Amino acid sequence: MSVLYDRVALIGLGLIASSMSHAMRRTGLTHEITGYAKSAETRQIARDLGLCDRVCDSAADAVAGADLVVLCVPVGAMAAVAAEIGPALKPGATVSDVGSVKRAVIDAVAPHLPDNVHFIPAHPIAGTEHSGPASGFAELFDDRFCIIVPVEGSDQAAVDQLTTLWRGMGSEVDVMEADHHDLVLSVTSHTPHLIAYTMVGVADDLSRVTDSEVIKFSAAGFRDFTRIAASDPVMWRDVFLNNKQATLQILGRFTEELFALQRAIRRDDGAHLEEYFTRTRAIRRSIIEAGQDTDAPDFGRSKVPGR
Ligand SMILES: NC(=O)c1ccc[n+]([C@@H]2O[C@H](COP(=O)([O-])OP(=O)(O)OC[C@H]3O[C@@H](n4cnc5c(N)ncnc54)[C@H](O)[C@@H]3O)[C@@H](O)[C@H]2O)c1
Numbered sequence: 566m567s568v569l570y571d572r573v574a575l576i577g578l579g580l581i582a583s584s585m586s587h588a589m590r591r592t593g594l595t596h597e598i599t600g601y602a603k604s605a606e607t608r609q610i611a612r613d614l615g616l617c618d619r620v621c622d623s624a625a626d627a628v629a630g631a632d633l634v635v636l637c638v639p640v641g642a643m644a645a646v647a648a649e650i651g652p653a654l655k656p657g658a659t660v661s662d663v664g665s666v667k668r669a670v671i672d673a674v675a676p677h678l679p680d681n682v683h684f685i686p687a688h689p690i691a692g693t694e695h696s697g698p699a700s701g702f703a704e705l706f707d708d709r710f711c712i713i714v715p716v717e718g719s720d721q722a723a724v725d726q727l728t729t730l731w732r733g734m735g736s737e738v739d740v741m742e743a744d745h746h747d748l749v750l751s752v753t754s755h756t757p758h759l760i761a762y763t764m765v766g767v768a769d770d771l772s773r774v775t776d777s778e779v780i781k782f783s784a785a786g787f788r789d790f791t792r793i794a795a796s797d798p799v800m801w802r803d804v805f806l807n808n809k810q811a812t813l814q815i816l817g818r819f820t821e822e823l824f825a826l827q828r829a830i831r832r833d834d835g836a837h838l839e840e841y842f843t844r845t846r847a848i849r850r851s852i853i854e855a856g857q858d859t860d861a862p863d864f865g866r867s868k869v870p871g872r
């Protein structure tokens with residue numbers, strides 16, 4: 566594949582940025598990668614790993630002269646980063662992000678960007694429970710979706726170039742409107758994470774009662790929950806605070822269904838339970854048939870070499 570952007574700046578050097586760096590280098594999508602992260606410790610780890618061609622000590626230095634700038638920081642940090650880089654951006658550059666929430670990121674970032682850059686938000690639907698500069702790997706985005714969320718007036722040529730980059734990193738690209746993205750992701754990603762956090766929290770409370778039998782005898786279902794609930798606390802705090810409306814809407818639906826199942830159990834209503842579980846089993850099967858279940862059969866992706 567040929568070079569798509571001469572210089573790419575990655576702001577925030579965690580799981581997603583480090584995976585992007587590996588994925589871009591895998592097929593030579595850029596000549597130079599610069600990077601910046603808030604903590605000096607992270608910047609040093611990134612230097613030791615050779616994650617970027619240059620790790621800079623300020624975000625403004627990292628973006629100077631970059632043709633593509635990708636904000637890879639927690640959603641709650643996007644506004645401050647955009648304010649810092651705004652005056653240093655190269656005219657004509659594309660600014661994108663990888664935040665898990667789109668409407669709040671657009672509202673936070675857009676006001677800080679000059680008119681002469683292209684702002685094209687994006688969200689790779691790929692991740693793991695690990696974080697930090699050492700957690701990335703080149704295959705993270707392979708056969709996963711990346712959703713591009715063009716804003717009003719987005720330049721089509723710039724959108725096409727970013728689409729080609731994500732395809733070059735292994736992803737399939739789809740386009741969505743921001744509010745729709747946030748509702749869909751609250752169903753498929755955000756609320757499931759909250760439920761996993763809750764279930765593991767309940768088990769942790771219980772383990773004090775049962776003298777850690779919950780941990781000792783944890784079955785496959787619970788282990789899957791623990792993987793999800795090990796995800797980065799700051800990232801997920803920011804996801805929920807910035808996708809409040811959709812999360813509360815889906816949680817409302819979730820608790821209604823939970824109460825209905827609770828009532829079915831109390832009333833010995835086996836028919837309701839069996840009908841419900843038959844319906845949900847069909848969803849799992851349709852995901853597998855659509856080829857979206859790239860994680861099965863292990864627990865997540867913890868067996869990927871080097872992680
Ligand atoms: N982890 C996932 O599964 C996943 C998947 C898709 C998208 N995302 C999104 O990608 C973004 C990054 O997530 P990640 O998993 O790579 O997180 P991470 O915790 O691995 O990395 C975040 C990085 O941002 C840096 N950072 C934090 N605040 C900063 C600031 N103010 N200025 C500069 N750097 C700062 C941290 O030092 C760290 O290097 C988030 O917005 C997240 O919602 C995550």
Ligand SMILES: O=C(O)C(=O)C[C@]1(C(=O)O)C=C[C@@H](O)C=C1
Nearest residue numbers: 665689690691692693694753754
């Ligand atoms: O596999 C995981 O660990 C993930 O949770 C990744 C996952 C998700 O699928 O929900 C999490 C957050 C994102 O924004 C995108 C992907």
